[in-house]
Amino acid sequence: MSNRPFDLLSLGELLLRLSPAGVERLVRGDSFQKQVGGAELNVAVGAALLGLHTGVVTQLPSHDMGNFVKNKVRSYGISDDFFVYDHSSDARLGLYYYEYGAHPRKPKVIYDRKNSSFYGISVDSFPEDMYRAATCFHTTGITLALCENTRKTAIDMIRRFKSTGTIISFDVNFRGNLWTGEEARECIEQILPYVDIFFCSEDTARLTFQKTGTAREMMKSFTEDYPISIVASTQRVVHSPKSHTFGSVIYDAARDEYYEEEPYRNIDVVDRIGSGDAYIAGALYGLLSSGGDCMKAVRYGNAASALKNTIPGDLPTSDLEEMNMIIREHNQKGPQSEMSR
Amino acid sequence: MSNRPFDLLSLGELLLRLSPAGVERLVRGDSFQKQVGGAELNVAVGAALLGLHTGVVTQLPSHDMGNFVKNKVRSYGISDDFFVYDHSSDARLGLYYYEYGAHPRKPKVIYDRKNSSFYGISVDSFPEDMYRAATCFHTTGITLALCENTRKTAIDMIRRFKSTGTIISFDVNFRGNLWTGEEARECIEQILPYVDIFFCSEDTARLTFQKTGTAREMMKSFTEDYPISIVASTQRVVHSPKSHTFGSVIYDAARDEYYEEEPYRNIDVVDRIGSGDAYIAGALYGLLSSGGDCMKAVRYGNAASALKNTIPGDLPTSDLEEMNMIIREHNQKGPQSEMSR
């Protein structure tokens, strides 16, 4: 990796997540689990657990709930150097309510993030040398979609990071409750000229970007339209809220090659939130720690996502040692030990 | 629906349920979950969640535990207009202990309801206009079986409700620990002349009522012997304590037709208690909200039961919006979203 202080900086909102424990429901019960999440944070945490030096660029309320988030994030070894605090009396922490599912009942999310302190984030709050501080900068379509101001800030930051030679990673992460497909496409097409590593699901390629053809053809076509080096696409099969299969394909434009491995099957899904972000964390770790080895990206991305599904909360917890053990077992044919003892 | 103030009144005992959390056992552990249930209450709650105006006819101890039950019931929007309180020093809340199962260990129930305040319920405690207050009156074989007095009261109430043109709904709900099949049959045969909607499982038809033939033949035969309009029979397949399949058939005597749909498969069973009652709630909602559409009864009954299985406790929590979403997904063929977001 380069000699910049950070391997990865991500820009995004940090959210409080409130979930009833286990099988309890939002409309009942007397307690909430108090957790922290956010697509871009999830990526930074996952990559930090694998050994990258990462940080998050964000704005938080300056009160106790902002400090709660800061403390939780720091516990994962993520830098808070680029946390800016909102001291206004309206400062608020965006939050969401989450309820687990059980077939045929689906998991449920209710957002309450509007006008959070992050909505007021400003490029002016961050030092100029931040743009030279990282090997790679990552953000997602969520940050673009939240509001006019976060969109402007994100695009501005992408341009500034790009201008210093920072690798730009972008995850479409389309959310129909934040914007329409058309709004998303128009906006994202503005930034695709800056993107080096592009995460986009098959459905989004087809429905939002109106691509046609096979999944592989669509992936490749992005690299033909834009100077994108790498396109990654995940494939999740949801058997029930508690059982998924997960795999991915990565396309390397320079080599014109696709990378793939056997998907993880029969994943015991405890909490699927953040498993897509964990994939990105694993994939970026694979790429950044190897100078662009897409097969490594596939292996760490898939394993990271499979593992995250087994962990409650948005944030992954698996370090490099655990990840390597899972990858080893996944690729091993013979009998396996049933316990780490 | 008619212009009576209630769509549905049910008569039955309200019980305290004490269960160890999750996988803990009755013989161990330091805490109990404190919940409320009862077959007829479960029906009233389920129907209220879907939009019917319902109430329960019951007697409770006048002390704090009776108030606990009252508060819990009211939180579901059920009327407590016909709650009568037992002020005697022996007033007690019937209760049961429940332990979840895990294959090959089965769920376990221990009842401690004898001589509860409900056992002393008296027709004299209720106002005469109660019998004109509801479109439909529902009770079950449990109320008949508890003791001489509840049996007398229930039969008396059935007659009085019937005499004002109230639709009578009855669920056999045979419990071998309360009475013998023969006692049940003799007693229930007294009230079948008053019943309009009859819920009876295939096993009970065969073993208790000594019917023969196919399930459909047995269902029909009840309508031949008695002036019953509708017979509903549920079909549960227990793969393990954590995985069931659930479906049902409804027979409409006037049309001489059977109604059925694809059963719900691979239900992630969290708590099967009350799922039969949830079926009845859904079916009665279907019938009462449509003037007797049996297909609607099948759809809402099946969905209500499938959903209840995914909810801890006796009481359902799914409102009409959630139910409609589940029914839509159940009947949809294409790909489905994995989350309500």
Place this chain on the structure above:
Amino acid sequence: MSNRPFDLLSLGELLLRLSPAGVERLVRGDSFQKQVGGAELNVAVGAALLGLHTGVVTQLPSHDMGNFVKNKVRSYGISDDFFVYDHSSDARLGLYYYEYGAHPRKPKVIYDRKNSSFYGISVDSFPEDMYRAATCFHTTGITLALCENTRKTAIDMIRRFKSTGTIISFDVNFRGNLWTGEEARECIEQILPYVDIFFCSEDTARLTFQKTGTAREMMKSFTEDYPISIVASTQRVVHSPKSHTFGSVIYDAARDEYYEEEPYRNIDVVDRIGSGDAYIAGALYGLLSSGGDCMKAVRYGNAASALKNTIPGDLPTSDLEEMNMIIREHNQKGPQSEMSR
């Protein structure tokens, strides 16, 4: 009481309260207690527990968290007839974070209620006959202070209720974080001509309304300036976050008399939030159930507040039986039993 369907309707915001259990802190810990509160709700609940028929006029988000609040409120027997639902995608439930104190550390509150669904409440959403539905209408300075729209709505409703002969009860409940003393005074002076029962602390009379003289003189002066019948003022001495003394004075303008009793001392404070609202509930119960007996108002107000302090959460739980027992013990001189057995 009059033959209107409700004894008391209150107008106000219903809030989600999130508190760490026991002595845990907001900046740490993995769970929140999930409770419901709101000054005007607290009054309606307290009065309902004592036997008044009460309801709340409010607007809630139509999603699960709104339903959670609705269910909780209904469990106390409060009517939700005048709950209006916000179906917009921005619908949100106002909330606050609460941390218990331990001397010398004080309890702490962080509000996150801005732009909640209640902020958008509109007179147009409520039926005209609501204004004839209650013997008494209650609201507080908080509703006036939240935003321009709630202020307008509240003043409008006060006028409409007044015009039908409804008794108007108003609690200043001054909160420096919502508006300045001057703003409060100007606004409240607009509505004092409509107020019959006025709750105002000594500090607020002095600092906000710039009254001078003794507490009793200030109380009386309000009735000289405005057609107010009754002024009540509470007196709390905070020995530590866990030990308070509580008493009150009520002034009856018609009789030109002050009512008072020995304060409750050495209250074991578990949760002081809502104890002022409990006082109002008790006082209104005393007044409304007796046709204006101020001594009864003092007795029930003080007892209700003392008891509320011993209960976690904003909402009281003491019914008339418990309240009467506490009042009896408070006025009794001899030895007392140490337990209700």
Place this chain on the structure above:
Amino acid sequence: MSNRPFDLLSLGELLLRLSPAGVERLVRGDSFQKQVGGAELNVAVGAALLGLHTGVVTQLPSHDMGNFVKNKVRSYGISDDFFVYDHSSDARLGLYYYEYGAHPRKPKVIYDRKNSSFYGISVDSFPEDMYRAATCFHTTGITLALCENTRKTAIDMIRRFKSTGTIISFDVNFRGNLWTGEEARECIEQILPYVDIFFCSEDTARLTFQKTGTAREMMKSFTEDYPISIVASTQRVVHSPKSHTFGSVIYDAARDEYYEEEPYRNIDVVDRIGSGDAYIAGALYGLLSSGGDCMKAVRYGNAASALKNTIPGDLPTSDLEEMNMIIREHNQKGPQSEMSR
């Protein structure tokens, strides 16, 4: 001590206790603490912790809840040799609901023990050699008061134990919710001729036995009327549900002497239930382990009761080592360590 296998056998009902945690109330909340208690059990447990070999004579339901009680009791090293099981389908475990208090709200108890399996206990279920198995036999007025059958059984057992030279210990433990003072007096006077060690509070002596004079005079008069050797009377001052003072006097008829020490002051009361029973456990330990040293009985009785008050649940947990440390500190004048480290 004698060479009988047990130092102490007590006869009494074992109850399930259900309490909301901490400050929660019976009428609310979603969980109960699941504990075990019973006056005579509490005595046996307290004495066993100090080193006596003790057992309980009782009857329990043969189902899981009976086993839960059995397991809990065994964990304290109490013998279950004289546990008899009720295999009837009506077998039930007596229970009570308990709510903690906070001034001015008092602790609250609701019993639901009627017709428990213990009510059917029969002398015929126990082996003849049980009556020669213990140095001391203890029971209380509660067992006498429960029902006709337990009264008969208790009196019969007292006579049989007495006839083999067993020391008879009896605690009046008057409960106004079980019988009247007159009923109690009449019944207890039948057994006083058999009693060696008699526990009776000043209030009970005065109100129930209609004694007059000072506390000490009343204590002595029992030994004049009956062949009682030792009378013990406890003195509790309840400052608030959370702060008590506890002391006692013991009268030794043979020596015609009174024994007393400085009471324990400022006890941080966590749970006062069972603290009277703990006193008896300590006092019996003092007497039985010393051949009748009443001063030892006072010291261990007082310390045991003071300690029990600091422990949640009915059952004490303090072993001889802890008790001795507390007694040492209580009698020590100089500075004390603040922690056991």
Place this chain on the structure above:
Amino acid sequence: MSNRPFDLLSLGELLLRLSPAGVERLVRGDSFQKQVGGAELNVAVGAALLGLHTGVVTQLPSHDMGNFVKNKVRSYGISDDFFVYDHSSDARLGLYYYEYGAHPRKPKVIYDRKNSSFYGISVDSFPEDMYRAATCFHTTGITLALCENTRKTAIDMIRRFKSTGTIISFDVNFRGNLWTGEEARECIEQILPYVDIFFCSEDTARLTFQKTGTAREMMKSFTEDYPISIVASTQRVVHSPKSHTFGSVIYDAARDEYYEEEPYRNIDVVDRIGSGDAYIAGALYGLLSSGGDCMKAVRYGNAASALKNTIPGDLPTSDLEEMNMIIREHNQKGPQSEMSR
């Protein structure tokens, strides 16, 4: 069974087990479940639940944590007659951390047992008559592997028990983290001449004892090399951390016969720790209660292990009644009730 006071005594370390609840991880979270386990204890508990009179031979710290273990063990009716206490200031309770798995993440164990009080156990602490107190003595390879001293003590005890005609039961229970296969083999070969009942898995036979041939051939060969009467070998198939299949084969050397039944399939695994020990408990119960009926041993062993897998913690909870019901269902072909009611 013989007229010795105990049916079974086992020698082994009692451990504190610390596990995060449910799906939480060791590296996170604010609480631990506090449980007790240990291979030889698990066997004694399982056998006691089925009706054998059992005890454990062990050494514990004399402080509160030793007492915690003692109390927990006693609650299962296990004798603590042969518990010796370590009063040294270094006395410590061995412990282990346990984390549940979810596919593809495996359960994880971290031991911290070195230099626990058990490591210093000495034959001199136990009375000579202990060696004549039991029909059967059981220990495992873990006790041999912990340290030089426990190995010496275990071998010495085996010899002494054998010399009085006690049946010697031994479970290899090979743990690669305690010793190498070669160390294990050398050590165990010293004690095999004393062993009557030998528990050894197929893998261990092949890898540690370097046996060859089929599983059955290897089992038999042990009885040819040593005077072993019975060899039992379990067969577990791990489909995922939450789903196992379990069966076993027992070889009776005297009859030269193998015993086996249909394995338990689709076991809902809650906690697999101790399920191997539960097998031994069931098998020893089968053998000791029948004078050596190997088919009974297979049936009770398999059922005990299947049931233990559904129970959290190391210790089984199933008594003879539950076990018999499971065995009956396992062997029954027709439809089964889904609940014990």
Place this chain on the structure above:
Amino acid sequence: MSNRPFDLLSLGELLLRLSPAGVERLVRGDSFQKQVGGAELNVAVGAALLGLHTGVVTQLPSHDMGNFVKNKVRSYGISDDFFVYDHSSDARLGLYYYEYGAHPRKPKVIYDRKNSSFYGISVDSFPEDMYRAATCFHTTGITLALCENTRKTAIDMIRRFKSTGTIISFDVNFRGNLWTGEEARECIEQILPYVDIFFCSEDTARLTFQKTGTAREMMKSFTEDYPISIVASTQRVVHSPKSHTFGSVIYDAARDEYYEEEPYRNIDVVDRIGSGDAYIAGALYGLLSSGGDCMKAVRYGNAASALKNTIPGDLPTSDLEEMNMIIREHNQKGPQSEMSR
């Protein structure tokens, strides 16, 4: 402060703390709170919360429990740059069991830290530039007392830090369970020549260092015997486990002056563990942030300790804002708000 990267580095063991929740006891109960502590860590955390840049020098096991500690420590913003990991198979995390007290029962501590990974800490594992990295280095008598190796390492580090001009802070923290007073004195006298800031209680001065005279005389005499600049001594009065008074005196040798303020009275003690360390954190913050202002040290020391007593666990949580508010209130005479709102 100097331009060294850290304001404060402390050397010490990081411990897992296991406590039953609330009033539960070590010998009972099913769960533990899982917390992190250690005298020197507590100091680093307290100082970091106030704004100093701090780190801990320690050695931890490389497994999950070491990572748990690392994560928890990082959440407070403490640097883990000088955490060394023990990869041996015997690596263990030292731990202690803690039970809260309630008068007359005292809090209780049981240590199980012997041979933890910290015991093997070696100077060789740390880089040479560590000794130039901090303005101040702090350690305590506990580190000296644990074992020969930690003593050697600590003394060696003190010398090395001193040689680069680092301010040396030392807290005697005498623990009679780790060494005798004489051992402590002999060892500590070796390091006093290097110490700049010395924390020593009056009792320790008298008993361990055999000083005589008033507290102030003893404090001064240390600065006469050694080149110590500042001596601080705390004064705690324990009214009960739940109520303390706390104050301190600081002596500045250069100015020959004593600094003191009114103590904090009626502290609601939630958890007194770590309150002495919090004092040191506050005092060091006062000194280091001001270039040696002893009055600032007294103010922040006292406030930090008073606040820590109200927080569960070893670690403080109060940041500069909260501390300043408490100090302001402590010095304010008039009426105070009862809540931070």
